[in-house]
Amino acid sequence: MARYMWSPWHGCHRCSPGCKNCYVFYLDKIRDKDANIVSKTKTNFNLPLKKDRQGNFKIPSGASVATCFTSDFFLEEADAWRDEAWQIIKKRNDVYFLICTKRPERIMQCLPLDWGAGYENVILTVTCENQQMADKRMPIFLTIPAKRKFVFVAPILENVNLDSFLESGQIDEVSVGGESYDFARECNFDWVKNIYASCKKYNVDFDFHQTGSNFVFNGKRFKIKHHDEYSQAKKAMEYLKSSEKD
Numbered sequence: 742m743a744r745y746m747w748s749p750w751h752g753c754h755r756c757s758p759g760c761k762n763c764y765v766f767y768l769d770k771i772r773d774k775d776a777n778i779v780s781k782t783k784t785n786f787n788l789p790l791k792k793d794r795q796g797n798f799k800i801p802s803g804a805s806v807a808t809c810f811t812s813d814f815f816l817e818e819a820d821a822w823r824d825e826a827w828q829i830i831k832k833r834n835d836v837y838f839l840i841c842t843k844r845p846e847r848i849m850q851c852l853p854l855d856w857g858a859g860y861e862n863v864i865l866t867v868t869c870e871n872q873q874m875a876d877k878r879m880p881i882f883l884t885i886p887a888k889r890k891f892v893f894v895a896p897i898l899e900n901v902n903l904d905s906f907l908e909s910g911q912i913d914e915v916s917v918g919g920e921s922y923d924f925a926r927e928c929n930f931d932w933v934k935n936i937y938a939s940c941k942k943y944n945v946d947f948d949f950h951q952t953g954s955n956f957v958f959n960g961k962r963f964k965i966k967h968h969d970e971y972s973q974a975k976k977a978m979e980y981l982k983s984s985e986k987d
């Protein structure tokens with residue numbers, strides 16, 4: 742499935758341990774920008790509705806759209822812009838919008854009036870980077886209606902036990918990732934393996950999407966270049982799955 746990014750607004754505020762080395766702040770600092778300033782995107786606010794010269798949508802039908810990954814979709818400052826974003830999401834019911842948040846306590850008050858049991862094309866996702874955040878956010882997340890729900894354990898900071906939440910049968914996929922860039926905290930593959938085992942136990946899809954820059958595999962620490970994080974995560978999972986067969 743083709744993957745696209747749509748950032749209707751940009752900027753955020755740190756609100757939890759996973760935010761410490763947030764890549765939005767890291768990259769904005771390099772560009773001499775203040776990531777604490779939240780602003781509506783000028784030219785690409787309506788990106789999903791934009792068409793090319795041939796009249797085709799720039800984001801093709803069937804694509805997956807990572808939505809608001811340089812901010813948080815449920816941030817207070819975006820309250821004035823969100824209804825318009827929901828309308829765009831509704832119009833493009835032929836693509837999937839992956840909306841990820843560290844603020845599940847704001848989701849209910851920010852849903853559109855016709856949300857009902859959820860839009861078919863929206864995957865709501867909550868981030869649980871450690872056990873404390875999982876225990877705080879998951880009970881709230883499980884009360885929210887949605888057609889599909891994912892959990893991101895990213896950047897994974899410790900062993901996180903999701904069993905009591907996965908057994909609800911509400912979670913479609915758990916995706917784990919390590920932290921990137923200069924100050925990245927450790928991502929230990931043993932923690933990843935434990936979540937993978939939980940997912941298998943409760944028949945939940947699992948993905949290890951990136952190793953992070955500071956990856957510990959079988960007790961050995963590896964510094965991973967950012968552009969290799971995704972392929973190395975894939976290799977680690979291939980190794981795990983092949984060792985299961987032995």
Ligand code: SF4
Pocket residue numbers: 753754755756757759760763764765766810811812813843
């Ligand atoms: S919520 Fe996400 S985008 Fe916002 S500061 Fe935290 S990690 Fe960064």
